[in-house]
Amino acid sequence: MAAIEIAKGGERPLPNPAALPTSRKYLIFGVLAFGQFMALLDIQIVAASLNDVQAGLSAGPDEISWVQTAYLMAELVMIPFSAFLAQAMSTRWLFALSAGLFTLSSVACGMAWNIESMIIFRAIQGFVGGAMVPSVFAVGFTLFEGKQRAMIPAILGIVSVLAPTLGPTVGGIITDTIDWRWIFFINVVPGAAVTVLTILVVDVDRGDRAMFGRIDWSHLAAMALALACLQYVLEEGPRKDWFGDPQIVMAAWFSVVAFALFIERSFFSQNPIVRLSPFRNPTFAFACVFNLVIGFGIYASTYLLPVFLGRVRGFNSLEIGTTVFVVGGGQLISTIIAARLANTVDRRILIAIGLSGFAFSLWLTAHIGSNWGFGELFVPQAVRGLFIMLCIVPSVNMALSGFAGQELRYASGLFNLMRNLGGAIGIATVNTWLQDNARIAALRFGEGLSVNGRNAQDATAELARRFAAVTPDPDRAMAMAQATLGRLVGREALTLAFDDVFLVMAVVFLAALVMVPFAKSPLPGDTVPPVDAH
Known part of the structure; x- marks a missing residue:
């Protein structure tokens, strides 16, 4: 018999996601996955259009990069915080509120009148959008079991990788055919649809509003300050000679001190914002390190190619977008392969093959010439798309298969944080390498x-x-x-x-192979007991 919740207005049965009809499960999962796709797409949607945005807002070259950085910085703070909010508000209302505010902030970005307003609106957009990213992983592992659950990492893996990969393409096409402001206005209709559908169909848990009265504000402030200052150091470091600049030194110290307080509160607070207990699982810890490396490779390579095509080849937004689109095609094909192999092959073997193939694609790109365009970049990009999913699908399985209930939420938030953190570190690092090597x-x-x-x-x-x-x-x-x-x-x-940077990135991926033998992976096809959504 269904559990009963005593609430104002009478008794309500708690939702039992596992008992929902299959069609309803797929509808819920589809709505949430599409919301996640929107949030991840907007990270890189401005990548191919920065020159147009800079001209439209009369911004300086040092200011325009903050259109991306502000989004990433705010998203980094929200991703681990979303597990707490989902418990307090319920997945339905957190996701609906996030999608609604994401839509409104997108409109505000499209109407920005100067670079300062754009940066503020992008920060808001990234913050509210960040709540949609990890929620889908937790709900997917809650709704499905057995063979259906085995498809979740593949589907969410392709969303996590395809969205930022397609961002420059979508942004370039829209900017070239309409206007750069429409790269934000296109979120209005799908954002509104996700908001309404979430309210109507998503009912997988109940919120505990009393948690807001017990919130540890010092823990939240420490986490926000540590991540925001770290992102500032990573973004401004390449331009300001890193620790040769006093502002960078100050931000780094703030980040270190805030991180120490964050760790202390995580272990000793009565109501921590983020629980680090999933790291007690060695398999989860290794999966997070793999995700950090994967995020480094995905975001750095997605960032570098548009920069090369714009600065060396002089391509416009549309030409850049259509050139980098090839990676997405490879990812779609490899998703099917990775999903099938994940149930029959040791996940460590798949990760090893994926890391090696991704390194090979970077090595191919390390022979780039100043006359390279779509034709020359086709094979390296296709190879990268084919192998990256062999890294992502097994790492998601390794990270989340061993958790249930609220622990799954925190594990999902931390796992997704590592990918975005890897991306932030990757972009800052390759920027530094690029400047020094040039x-x-x-x-x-x-x-x-x-x-x-x-x-x-x-x-x-x-x-x-x-x-x-x-x-x-x-x-x-x-x-x-x-x-x-x-x-x-x-x-x-x-x-x-560029040649040197891609070569060093290839070495980084090969070096990550050292960790593979030490990662203890569940046997393919293993599942955990049904998840307690309450």
């Missing part, structure tokens, strides 16, 4: 031109002779020739820097 390559070009000074002089003179056909002033022609040669050297130096 500077070193430019110096080497300078040394080479000095050693072979006659050849450089002859090349400059030949360019000046050609420019003389369009300007009668010989000094101006020589200046144009020198500027052209400088741009060529800068372009080739930057291309070599």
Whole structure:
């Protein structure tokens, strides 16, 4: 007999998600998964359109990157906090409120009048959208069992990877065909639909409003300050010489101190915002490290290619979007393969194959040339898409299969946090590598031109002779020739820097293979007892 909850207005039976009809389960899961897709898509939807947004808001080059950073920073804070909110509000009302506020903040982003307002609205959008990301994992493992549950990591894995991968493509197409503001306005109809459908069909648990009266505000503040300052250090570090800048040093100290307080509160608070107990499970801990590396690779590679195509090739938003779309096709194919193999092959073997294949795709990209476009990047991107799902699907299974009830919520929040944290670290790290390697390559070009000074002089003179056909002033022609040669050297130096960065990323993925033998994985097909949703 169904459990009974005593509430105002009488007795209400607690929901029993496992007893719902299969069609209702898929409807609930589909609504929540689509909401998650929207939240993840908007992380990178501005990637191919930053130049247009910068021009439209009259922003400086150092300011425009905060359109992405503000979103990521706020989302990082919400993801682990969402488990607490789901318990206090119930999944239905947390998800509905998040989707509704996400829709309104999207409208606000589209109506932003300057860069400051855009950054504020993007932070709000990221914060409320972050609640939709981990909730779907917990609900999916709650609704389904057996073979149906085995499909959850594959479906959510493709959503988690495909959304940020498609972001630049969708944003580029919309910006090129309509206007950059519509990359935010397109969220209105689907966001409203998710909000309404969540209220109507999602009923998998009950909230405990009394938890809001017991909230540990110091724990919440410590978590928010630690993650926000860490994100600031990662974002501004490459541009401000890292710890050579006093603001970076101060933010780093705030992050360290706040993190120490966060850890103390996690263990000793009567009502912690985030419970770290899932890390007692070694399998979960290893899965989180794998997810950190995966997030590093996904977000960094998704970030680097649009930068290369824009700065080296001079592609516009549409050309960038259609070029990076190839990865998504590979991911769709590998999702089916990974879902089937996850039930028959040791998950550690799948992760090892996935990490090796992803490293191989990065190695292929490490031979990038300044003339590379869609055709040359097709194979490296297709390989990356094919192998990344072999990392994600088994790691999700390893991370969440051993948990039930509220512990599953906290495990889902921490697991998703690691992926986004890996992405933030990845983007900051590759930015630093790119700047340093480009500077070193430019110096080497300078040394080479000095050693072979006659050849450089002859090349400059030949360019000046050609420019003389369009300007009668010989000094101006020589200046144009020198500027052209400088741009060529800068372009080739930057291309070599991209080569070096992709090569180092490939080594990082190969190094992660060292952890695979130590990760104790449940046997394929193993399931946990039915989840207590109460």
